[in-house]
Amino acid sequence: MKRKRGETYVTNSQDVKKLVSHTYSTFGRIDVGFNNAANTEAASNATHEFKEEDFDHLINVTLKSVWLCMKYQLQVMTKQNSGVIVNTSSMDAILCSAGTGVYAAGKSGVIALTKSVAREYGHQNIRINSLCPGAFRTSMLEEKFSDLSSEEKAKLNESYQKLNALGRIGDPLEAAKAVKWLLSDDASFVTGQNIIVDGGIGFRFE
Structure with missing residues (x-):
């Protein structure tokens, strides 16, 4: 399939539809x-100075991809009258750092989309959180370190560590465990929520 500039699998409706269809037919x-x-990239x-094509690409990847995935997942879940979805946003959506406006806007959209859709489908026993x-x-994150000198890497690593109250960069498994909990029956009464897992960045800036 020929792709437009900046198009990825998760921003292409037919690719997402095929993925969900294949999953459903398999299981x-x-x-x-x-x-x-x-x-x-270009976030x-x-x-x-922001280019229009970069705006379109970032919004497509950060927001349209989530909408597309939910669109086709919900087509199956509504027939089952059950299901759980977790969408990834970002602390950039809350902190809104200078220079990351478009990325922050896309990730903020994920939170708003999640809350709205959670209300829409809750009566069908479908939970949706971000x-x-x-x-x-x-x-x-490692890509940001790849082209830096040892001194630059040390400074960047230190700046990330100082961002949060726990004073360290998180292990991806720590995020995965939060997602696992949200998807599990242990969170059966949790929907429409945005769960922050940031080591305490948020209250460092209150």
Whole structure:
């Protein structure tokens, strides 16, 4: 399939539809969905210098992808009259740091979309929440370190550690455990919520 510039699998309706359809045909149902997509390429630029194509790409990856995944997941879950979905937002949606306006807008949209859709489908026994992670040592974060000198890496690492109350960068498994809980029956009365897992960044800036 020929793709437009900046298009990815999760921003293409037919690709997402095929993924959900394949999952359903393989397992006979879809009980959980975890929609987790981001791209920080060109995410930090001055607003007056931001390119329109970069705006479209960032909003597509951060927000449209979540909407598309939920669209097709919900088509199955409404027939089952059950299901749980978790969508990944970002602490950028809450802190709204200078220079990250478009990325923050997309991730803020994920929170609003999650809350609205949770109210829409709650009566069908479908729970929908969002996860708001802080700094985690993922491959995306490691990319920021890859082209830096040892001294620059040390300074950047220290700046991330100083961001939160726990004084360290999170392990991705810590975010995964939060998602696992939200998807489990242990969170059976939790819906329409934005769960912050950030090591205490939020209250450092209150």
